[in-house]
Every structure is written in C-alpha cells, then in structure tokens.
Amino acid sequence: MKIGELSERTGIPPRMLRYYEEQGLLVSGRSANGYRSYDESDVDRATRARGLVQAGLTTRLAKVVLDVERQCALQSQLTCSRELAEMLATELAALEDRLACLTKSRDAVAEFLALTRNGDLVRSGTAA
Template structure:
C-alpha cells in the first residue's frame, strides 16, 4: 500500500509517517520511482508507534521497544540482559512520566486556587495559620478588566 493508504488506515498524517521513517520506526520499500510501499503489518506497527509516542516515550525508546513488538503480538526478549535493559529503559520513562503527572497535578491545584480566589474577589497570600490561601480585598476599586494571561 502507498503512504496515503497507510495514512487513511491508521489516522496518522502523511507527514507523521515520513517522520516515523526518518526516526527509523518505519522502513517502507521504495519503488524505482521513489514511492514508498508499506506492508499490511505496518498498520499494526503504526498503531503501536502512535500508542507509545502518545505515552510520551521518546522515539529512540519507541524504536527499542518495537524490536520486541513485531508481527501483531508482544514478544519478550529472549536474552535476560536484553529484557533487563528494555525494562530499565521503560521504567525510567515511566518514572519521568509519573514526575510530570505529579508536577501537572500541583500546577492544576495552584491554578484552581487562583481561579477560586479570582471568582471570590480575593488577592494575595494568606496569613500563616489561616486556612485559606488568600485574603479578601478591603476596598473594591473600579478599573479596567484584566484579560486572560497567555
């Protein structure tokens, strides 16, 4: 199948398929005129690539993992050293993803507090020992509306 057909079947744009090839994740056969020809197994391969990339794995890690995820079924490496290396790499990526999630959760909590404070007309940090994060304005002043911060 040609690149447009693979794109239609997988939902990956033609541009992304070319990127996957540049990264060594896909290896289409080339015709004499330079057209890319993909195999039926590439449909599953692209699905696996997209899944791993959406999990925030770098393309180099995806390439390593793909060595063991061919022909539509997961295959565990035979050599214990290969299994350990792959598991360590994936576990490292899992740890990084967990850290990112924790950071995003913290940022979300802070933003939710700011939104709550803005809706409640409060500003500034609270005092030590106060249960709230902010204090109410003492005098409401009229002034220009503040737009969203970008």
C-alpha cells in the same frame, strides 16, 4: 500500499509517517518508481507508534518498545543489554507513576460527574 493509503487507514498524516520513518519507527520498501511501499503489518506498527508517542514516550524509546514487541511476537530468543534493561525499567516506573496519576484524575472527574445531575454521562465501570 503507498503512504497515502497508509495515512488513510491509520489517520496519521503522511508527514508524520515520514517522520516516524526517519526515527526508525517504520521501515518502508521502495517501489521501482521510488515511492515508499508499506505492507499490512505497517498499519498496526504505525498506529502503535503513534499511541506510544502520544502516551509520552520519546521516539527513541518507542522504537525500542516496538522492536521488543516484534521480538516477542516472533518468539525468538529474547535478550537485551543491562543498559537497555535499566532504561526500560526506569521508563516502566515512570509509566506506572503516570498511570497512577491519570487513574486518580479520571476517578475524581467521574466521581464529580456522578454526583451531579449529569451523572448519566459517566460510562459504567469508569467511576471508582
């Protein structure tokens, strides 16, 4: 598929998809006329890349995570350097901290809404 179709299917603007490619998050083939060519797996990878970046990961770390996920999916022999493992462990701890903070904020907002006459706006299972 061409970049326009990938953009349409993922909701990611073509300019951002080209940026993801520059950063190594996506890899496109080239058709005979020089246009970028993507396959079905790129829909999921682009969507996942956007989610990781929006969650606060750098594009460099997002690429590492995407590559690790690909290795896991292929069930190949998984290895990584000590340096990479330390970097991932540090990022994991930071993600856990952010999740805890976001969870606390979500619960406070849900509790507030539940105590108001607009409590019906709180989705079930959201409040603490």
